[in-house]
Amino acid sequence: MIITLNQLYKISLFLILSVISVIILYFGWDYYTLPLNKRFFSELHTLLKPSGALGHGFGIIGSLMMLVGVVSYMIRKRVKRFSRLGALKNWLIFHIFLCTLGPILVLYHTAFKFGGLVSISFWSMAAVVVSGFIGRFIYLQIPRTIEGNELSFNDVNKLNINLTQRLRENYNLSESILLMIDEFSFVDLEEIKLSSAISSFIKKTIEQRKALKKIKSVLKKSEISKENRKEVIRLIKSKLVLTRKISLLKSMQKLFGYWHVAHLPFAILMLLIMLVHVGVTIVFGYRWVF
Amino acid sequence: MKITVKIAFLFLFGGISLFAQISPGELTKAHAELEGLSNCTKCHTLGDKVANDKCLACHAEIKVRIEQDRGYHVSSEAIGKNCSACHSEHFGRDFEIVHFHHEELNHDLTGFKLLGEHAKLKCDVCHASKFIVDNNKTIKNRKNTFLGLSQKCASCHENYHKETLSTDDCRQCHGFNDWKKAEKFDHQKTDFPLEGKHKNVKCEGCHKITGTGENKFQEFTGFKFGRCGDCHADVHKGKFGKNCKSCHVVNGFAVIKNRKNFDHGKTGFILKGKHSNVKCESCHKSGFKQKIDHQFCADCHEDYHKGEFSRDGLFRDCAECHDEKGFKSSSFSIEEHNKSQFALSGAHLAVPCTECHLTEERWTFRKKIECIACHENKHGNEIALFKDGKGNCLVCHITDGWKTVNFDHDQTKFKLEGKHKNVHCSECHFSKEERTKIFSKIDSACLSCHEDYHSGQFQAAYDNDCKSCHGFEGWSAKYFDHSKTKFKLEGAHKNVDCEKCHKKETINGKITVKYKMESIACSVCHS
Structure with a gap:
């Protein structure tokens, strides 16, 4: 299996994120699992408390990560001067990386202390992260170019047709199989209501899984070689996903628009709270290493 | 629409979040009243x-303690x-x-080390409101506080000594393990350092405990101790004065110092002579406390004589004869001896005592007083007195010497008369043949000593009894009366010399004056 540079990039960031998260969790497990009123007496308290050498550091670094992740992505996305600076989807991945690891570090900074009014600051951050994941999901439901730019409805249809042609021409599939594929990858152009977009997505996903199962069993019985069969199944899968995305395209595009409305305010809110928090902290004399 | 939603979000959560x-x-809980934004x-x-x-x-109570440099908050663990x-x-x-x-x-960090029994106590035993001496009533009324205690012992402990001591700091004497053991108290540093036997005396021995229960009290001050007599009873009842130390030492009353200087005479028993050199322990075997009978010598001394001098059950003490100069010498005088059954006289006075009283290995005094108990019977059975073994030499002898005989010969059958009185005893009582003295073997007949000068002429008529004619004053025929013979001298005959008639003749082979005439006829003489 050949790993593309893009995949390597993703894997690297994922590994960094996982390793840092796991190491901190492992190191601080005894402390973080203590009841709140017992933590002060832990030997790790001095290091891992929110104002501790490490704990405070997690907060500062995590906050900076989020700040950089948000600001850099926004600049790349919105300032024309930087529109050609790297692929937008890579910036998004980097944005996701920083805005995932950052909150994780902030999470360690809070030492999982969610109780009290101060928890709202954390939950607002969590809301940004969760909304980010939802956004990422919606983002993936909208077909894009290799650079991450949105494809138009026509472009998507062309892709679908291309896939059908490749199946028909390259693999010498029987007419019955081809009919079956057409049947399962039928694009319903009827507009889906925004409220039923998610349920429709789930319904379609389940139907397509069943369909793929059927096609697989039929292909097994056919005379197609094993190697070809794998490639055929991959193409059919792509075709089915694409078919689903086409069906939900308009709904997802609308949903994505609304998502921005939620995601960004959470981010701004979190930023504001962070600034207040940092301000209060500095005012009271907690300056970490500075 | 989008902007409106965004603003709503900001206001909805922003305000709360700030x-x-x-x-x-x-x-x-303690600081709950400080909760709130305005209290930060x-x-x-x-x-x-x-x-x-x-x-x-x-x-503030902590601040005061820190300023006073006391309590846990100034310990190495907390300070700074x-x-x-x-x-x-x-x-x-x-x-x-x-x-x-x-x-x-x-x-320890609180500035009050928990030592000994303190370490075993539960906190609330000491950290109780009743022991809080702090003037700050807020502390006293505070629950579960550890402040306010004083390190002074008396703040928790009752002053057993009822403030009779010069200090209220118990630690000067007591440790933390046991009140009863005043382990830090050094009696040596007091005005009365313990020496000798005093070290072994239990505290209560001198420091009397009075009362019971809550009134129990042991006195450590306020009593005299300058003189021995302040504590000790004077067993001598003032006989030796008040200064016990002049004789006794603190190692025990039985140990006497300056023994040589001790005036034993004060005890009523003056040490004289040999007693002066005897070690104390020889008499005071059970110590000096034990009263010793000393009225009689035999109270200490063994009766060497084994009761020889006890008479009729009455004990006679050594002192009658001996004194402290030693038992070898004796004060028993000759006068004393003469009061005995055996008065010393004559040669006996010159005889050393040993001759009579040390005839065996040891001195003996109860002896037979008969002469032969000491003296050899030189006479054998010659003298009737000795025949039964009870001879009394003094019948004949005197104690001045054996040679001087003081015998009353008149007591015998043969009274000494006349010339016999002047005859030396040995003339009659010494047998030249046997070369020994003779007494019983001597016949009282004259011829047993005297020669028959008359050659037996009077044997028949007078049985040779010289006394018929002679007296003891001499051989003159003083008691011969010629008229009692057959031939009375009459007339001229009275004037005739004896020799005229009695001429010498040989009679029985010996020239002898012939007195016994065969015939008194005139013709025998006259022609």
Whole structure:
């Protein structure tokens, strides 16, 4: 299996994120699992408390990560001067990386202390992260170019047709199989209501899984070689996903628009709270290493 | 639409969140009243976290203790630390802001080391309101406080000595293990250092305990101890004065110092002579406390004589004869001896005592007083007195010497008369043949000594009894009366010399004057 540079990039960031998260969790497990009123007496308290050498550091670094992740992505996305600076989807991945690891570090900074009014600051951050994941999901439901730019409805249809042609021409599939594929990858152009977009997505996903199962069993019985069969199944899968995305395209595009409305305010809110928090902290004399 | 939603979000959560950021968590119960945005700076100093000044501004009792350099907060563990390093906050109402676990506390750090029995006590035994001496009533009324105690022993402990001692600091004498053992008390540093036997005396021996229960009291002051007699009874009843130390030492009354200088005479028994050199222990075998009978010598001395001098059950003490100069010498005088059954006289006076009384290995005195008990019977059976063994030499002899005989010959059948009185005894009583003295063998007949000068002429008529004619004054025929013969001298005959008639003739072979005439016829003489 050949790993593309893009995949390597993703894997690297994922590994960094996982390793840092796991190491901190492992190191601080005894402390973080203590009841709140017992933590002060832990030997790790001095290091891992929110104002501790490490704990405070997690907060500062995590906050900076989020700040950089948000600001850099926004600049790349919105300032024309930087529109050609790297692929937008890579910036998004980097944005996701920083805005995932950052909150994780902030999470360690809070030492999982969610109780009290101060928890709202954390939950607002969590809301940004969760909304980010939802956004990422919606983002993936909208077909894009290799650079991450949105494809138009026509472009998507062309892709679908291309896939059908490749199946028909390259693999010498029987007419019955081809009919079956057409049947399962039928694009319903009827507009889906925004409220039923998610349920429709789930319904379609389940139907397509069943369909793929059927096609697989039929292909097994056919005379197609094993190697070809794998490639055929991959193409059919792509075709089915694409078919689903086409069906939900308009709904997802609308949903994505609304998502921005939620995601960004959470981010701004979190930023504001962070600034207040940092301000209060500095005012009271907690300056970490500075 | 989008902008409206965004603004709504900001206002909805922003306001709450701004406030929420201020407090990082609930305060403890103790500080609950400080909860609230307006109270932050009551504890927090802007730009300087939580400064001690603010803590101590409220916790004035701690501040005072720190300023007075006492208590745990000035210990090496706490000094220089920020209050919040130990007493953190914002961990919720139930947080132990004073994380104090009895078993973990090193009480030494409080400035009061828990030693001995103190270490075994539970905290609340001492840290009780009744022991809090702090004038600050807020502390006294405070529950579960560990402040306010004094390190003075009397603040918790009753003053057993009822303030009779010069100090109220029990630690000067007592340790922490046992009140009864005043282990730090050094009696040697007092005005009365313990020496000798005093070291073994239990405290109560001198420091009397009076009363019982709550009134129990042991006196350590206020009693005399300058003189031995202040504590000790004078067994001598003042006989030796008040200064016991002149004879006794503290190692025991039985140990007498300056023995040589001790005037034993004060005891009523003057040491004289040999007694002066006898070691004390020889007499005072059971110590000096034990009264010794000393009326008689035999109270100490063995009766060498084994009762020889006891007479009729009456004991006679050695002192009658001996004195302290020794038993070898004796004060028994000749006069005393002469009062005995055997008075010394004559040669006996010159005889050393040993001759009579040391005839065996040991001196003996109860002896037979008969002469032959000492003297040899030289006479054998010659003298009737000795025949039964009870001879009394003094019948004949005197004690001046054997040679001087003081015998009354008149007691015998043969009275000494006349010339016999002048005859030396040996003339009659010494047998030249046997070369020995003779007494019983001597015949009282004259011829047993005297020669028959008449050659037997008077044998028949007078049985040779010379006394018929002779007296003891001499051989003159003093008692011969010629008229009692057959031939009475008459007439001229009276004037005729004896020799005219009695001429010498040989009679029985010996020329002898012939007195016994065969015939008295005239013709025998006259022609």
